[in-house]
Amino acid sequence: MSDNAAKTKNSSLDTASVIGLTLAMIAILGGQALEGGNVGSILQATAALIVFGGTFGACLLQFPLSVAVRSFKSVVKVFQEPKTNNREVIHEIIRLANKARKEGVISLEADAQKVSDPFLKKALTMAMDGVEPKVLRDTMELEIANLEDEADQPIKFWHAAGGYSPTIGILGAVLGLIHVMENLADPSKLGQGIAVAFVATVYGVGMANLVYLPIAGKLKLKSKAHLVAKEIMLVGVISILEGENPRLIEDKLKSYLSRKEQEEQPDTGAAGQKKAA
Numbered sequence: 378m379s380d381n382a383a384k385t386k387n388s389s390l391d392t393a394s395v396i397g398l399t400l401a402m403i404a405i406l407g408g409q410a411l412e413g414g415n416v417g418s419i420l421q422a423t424a425a426l427i428v429f430g431g432t433f434g435a436c437l438l439q440f441p442l443s444v445a446v447r448s449f450k451s452v453v454k455v456f457q458e459p460k461t462n463n464r465e466v467i468h469e470i471i472r473l474a475n476k477a478r479k480e481g482v483i484s485l486e487a488d489a490q491k492v493s494d495p496f497l498k499k500a501l502t503m504a505m506d507g508v509e510p511k512v513l514r515d516t517m518e519l520e521i522a523n524l525e526d527e528a529d530q531p532i533k534f535w536h537a538a539g540g541y542s543p544t545i546g547i548l549g550a551v552l553g554l555i556h557v558m559e560n561l562a563d564p565s566k567l568g569q570g571i572a573v574a575f576v577a578t579v580y581g582v583g584m585a586n587l588v589y590l591p592i593a594g595k596l597k598l599k600s601k602a603h604l605v606a607k608e609i610m611l612v613g614v615i616s617i618l619e620g621e622n623p624r625l626i627e628d629k630l631k632s633y634l635s636r637k638e639q640e641e642q643p644d645t646g647a648a649g650q651k652k653a654a
Contacts, residue, residue: 389457389458390456390457390458391455391456391457391458391595394455394456394595395456397591398587398588398591401587402587405583405587418572418576419576419579421572421573421576421577423573424549424553424572424573424576424577424579424580425580427545427548427549427552427573427577428542428545428546428549428577428580428581428584429580429584431541431545431548431549432538432541432542432545432581432584433445433538435537435541435545436534436537436538436541439537440530440533440534440537444530444531444534445534447530447531448530448531448534448535451531451596452592454596454599455592455595455596455599459599459602459603459606461494461602461603461606463602463605463606463609463633463634463638464634464638466606466609466610466613467609467613467627467630467631467634470609470610470613470614470617470626470630471623471626471627471630473485473488473501473613473617474613474616474617474621474623474626475623476488477617478620478622478623482504482505482617482618483505485501485504485505485617486505488501489501489502489505494610496517496520496521496524496607496610496611497610497614499517499520500513500517500610500611500614501614503516503517504614504615504617504618510615510618510619513614513615513618514611514615517607517611517614518611520607521604521607521608521611524603524604524607525600525604528596528600528603528604529600531596532593532596532597532600533593534593535589535590535592535593535596536589536590536593538584538585538589539585539586539589539590539593540585542580542581542582542584542585542589543581543582543585544581545577545581546577546578546579546580546581546582547577547578547581548577549573549574549577549578549580549581550573550574550575550577550578551574552573552574552577553571553572553573553574553575553577554571554574556573557571557574605633608633609630609633612629612630612633613626613630616629
């Protein structure tokens, strides 16, 4: 958003993600320790190679390399709160609506240059260029569809990893049992084969249900919130272009917020803007 009205916040830590992952690890490892087991016994390099190598090998076969790289980078978003605050987006839209109502849409040119969000900047630029509202909506809805498709690819990647991982874990277990059967005459080698069998299953099922699928779910939630922000921007700019009353625009945009967010919404209507001025 614009520099003169801090419409974005610095990325902060997603507390729920950190607590969730920490709790899951403590519960699993703590349960192992409470039962008298050695935590180090589940650190099995062969099982890890089979499960992680097999899982991500299958994912690379299904997805292009660029999607895989983007998917790994997207994990950072799981532990970050969204930068965009929808209440602040609405506040900025209302500020622009009041200015456009007083001075005309063309007066927003300087504001558009200060906007850091590419989507909002493009929408405002098209509005100032005199593009018809229908054309503007059709164009920007294509932009939203492209953003949705781009965000959906990492989600599908992690969903796929969550599907392959347990199966690869079972494959690792079978390989371990084969090794056991091949060395029945040598008891000293039985332990290693059995360890690979069971630990591979733990890795496969554990990573799928504790890491991969939760990552996909959290990315999906954050993608939805991101797209809602774009929809707010689009509806707001079209409403400004159509000359709607800023107070009516505010009421319309508030409908995109949750009930709690609506209650926390500061007074950003026309009266509030006059008071601020």
